[in-house]
Amino acid sequence: MLRVAEEYDRLGAEGFSSARGFGLARSYELVISGLQRPSKAILGAAFEVAACQRLGSRDFEGGESGAVSVLGRFGFEVDAVQR
Numbered sequence: 001m002l003r004v005a006e007e008y009d010r011l012g013a014e015g016f017s018s019a020r021g022f023g024l025a026r027s028y029e030l031v032i033s034g035l036q037r038p039s040k041a042i043l044g045a046a047f048e049v050a051a052c053q054r055l056g057s058r059d060f061e062g063g064e065s066g067a068v069s070v071l072g073r074f075g076f077e078v079d080a081v082q083r
Contacts, residue, residue, distance in 0.1 A: 009035070
């Protein structure tokens with residue numbers, strides 16, 4: 001997760017989206033070291049790194065019963081998007 005978060009920081013939102021196929025966060029953001037990143041995109045890309053299998057945004061849920069729950073079980077902070 002941390003390696004993918006660093007990749008997101010290095011590429012920026014648009015570059016990460018192009019490379020990994022995920023868009024911006026709509027409802028929840030992953031917070032690491034005070035920086036917010038799209039939770040579903042980071043989780044999906046981390047799965048690809050770990051399992052060598054690419055997931056698309058339609059392959060899993062991003063909300064409380066999906067990515068938010070998984071990230072929480074791993075001890076990560078996930079906050080609602082503030083707009």
